[in-house]
Amino acid sequence: MEKTKKHKRFLKTFTVLELIIIAMMAALGLATKPIIVPLVHIITGPLFIPGGAVAGGFYMLWIVLGAGLIRKRGVATLIALCQAIIVAVSGIFGTHGVVSIVTYTLPGLMIDIIYFIIRRKVVTLLDFFVAGVIANLSGTYLSNLVFFHLPWIPLVLSLSAGALSGGLGGLVAYAIVNKLRSLEIDGLE
Numbered sequence: 654m655e656k657t658k659k660h661k662r663f664l665k666t667f668t669v670l671e672l673i674i675i676a677m678m679a680a681l682g683l684a685t686k687p688i689i690v691p692l693v694h695i696i697t698g699p700l701f702i703p704g705g706a707v708a709g710g711f712y713m714l715w716i717v718l719g720a721g722l723i724r725k726r727g728v729a730t731l732i733a734l735c736q737a738i739i740v741a742v743s744g745i746f747g748t749h750g751v752v753s754i755v756t757y758t759l760p761g762l763m764i765d766i767i768y769f770i771i772r773r774k775v776v777t778l779l780d781f782f783v784a785g786v787i788a789n790l791s792g793t794y795l796s797n798l799v800f801f802h803l804p805w806i807p808l809v810l811s812l813s814a815g816a817l818s819g820g821l822g823g824l825v826a827y828a829i830v831n832k833l834r835s836l837e838i839d840g841l842e
Contacts, residue, residue: 689711708818710819715732717784721784726769729761730765733757760791767787787819794812
């Protein structure tokens, strides 16, 4: 009973607009995945790099974007958890079942942990870049650990590609946040 009250108190820290943004970022991340992954596989397939490592940076940018727009702790985890629940319940991206809860939630959780440790919210270009790198590295590594079991050299190559695309996704998120902030939309800091 007490745990439910804590969850309700946590969600009450968000406005309705912020909850809508969280849901939108989760939905956009899931919606872009089936478009981006096949395009990336064209490039990464011949190099024997899992396409998700490279594509991840571009669909995880929505988690970074949400954290940058709302700038409250726990936002990245909520976005990733929303995605995880949708994927686990609907089974739209593979048949990983309950494991999807962990593999989809970890990138958001890692962003929030890093920002908790450094005691800052997503603000600077470097923050966005690091958030993208952390999200995609954690997702890529966990996916390898659970599903792929790549040998050492392909794993390093995969993680390197994942870090680069994650950082690029973070930079795209930074550009979008700056553009939206310049429009001075009510409800956004």
